[in-house]
Amino acid sequence: MTAILTRRSIHELAGPAPSDQEFAYLLKGAAAAPDHGGLRPWRWILLRDAELAAVGDRLGADAEDCGDSAEGAPAGEESVRAPLKAVLVFSPIAERGVPEWEQLAAASNVAYGLMLLLHARGFGSVWRKGRWCRSERSRELLGIGPDEQLLGSLDIGTPGVRVRPDRRRVEDVTDRVCVLRT
Numbered sequence: 001m002t003a004i005l006t007r008r009s010i011h012e013l014a015g016p017a018p019s020d021q022e023f024a025y026l027l028k029g030a031a032a033a034p035d036h037g038g039l040r041p042w043r044w045i046l047l048r049d050a051e052l053a054a055v056g057d058r059l060g061a062d063a064e065d066c067g068d069s070a071e072g073a074p075a076g077e078e079s080v081r082a083p084l085k086a087v088l089v090f091s092p093i094a095e096r097g098v099p100e101w102e103q104l105a106a107a108s109n110v111a112y113g114l115m116l117l118l119h120a121r122g123f124g125s126v127w128r129k130g131r132w133c134r135s136e137r138s139r140e141l142l143g144i145g146p147d148e149q150l151l152g153s154l155d156i157g158t159p160g161v162r163v164r165p166d167r168r169r170v171e172d173v174t175d176r177v178c179v180l181r182t
Contacts, residue, residue, distance in 0.1 A: 003116045005167040010124025013157030017084035018123060020046060023156075026117040033109035037096050041103035042110055045087040045142055052085055058141050082126075082155035086114075087142060090149040107151065115154065124159035128152055 018026065023046060031040065047055050088111055092103045111127070118125050129152035132138045144150055 002167075003120045005170070007116060007119040008124075009126040010157075010159045010161075011081075011126055012160035013082040013124050013126070013155055014160045015083040015157060017048070017082065017157045018118070018121070022121075023084070023086065026114060026121065027110075029117050030110045030113035033106065033113045035106040035109070036102050037098045039093045039096055039098060039103060039106070041090060041092050042107035043089045043091055045089060047085040047087065048083065052083075055085075055141060058137065082157045084156040085128075085153050086156055087153040088151045089142075089144060090151050091145070092147065094147075111151075111154065118154075118156060122158070123156055125154045125156045128155055 023044075027044065035041075088107065090104060090107045092100045094100075115125050115127075133150040133152055138144075138150060142150065
């Protein structure tokens with residue numbers, strides 16, 4: 001409950017970020033999220049250092065080509081403002097009979113679980129998305145297959161500013177619950 005109520009999207013991120021090994025360790029925990037059939041219909045692409053700068057330049061140019069400033073897409077330096085960018089790719093598996101929407105829910109659950117685990121370890125993250133996720137140039141650059149979708153990315157690092165330690169206010173959501181009685 002503490003991780004859920006204290007996690008925030010952190011926009012100012014610095015080093016260090018989790019190593020590839022620590023990311024893999026945290027992903028093992030996040031992958032315990034509900035996943036009908038255990039399909040794991042997702043994969044992550046980790047970008048750091050020179051690769052992150054090169055991809056950031058290309059994605060920034062792509063965002064400008066798309067006129068994408070209002071949709072949260074990375075542009076220029078903004079695309080590399082964290083030491084680690086973890087790009088989430090949705091890779092649905094048709095032949096197993098699990099509806100695509102369930103597989104998308106599984107991928108989303110893994111991303112949120114990963115954000116909570118990163119937060120619990122003292123790292124910050126923020127979800128990024130935009131038209132660049134649908135552009136052919138981005139797909140080609142990142143090696144996205146024809147049946148895959150670029151869902152977005154997590155910018156990950158150490159919070160560059162002191163994060164508010166206060167908990168989110170718990171909302172009354174009882175009006176969103178219906179109990180059926182027969």
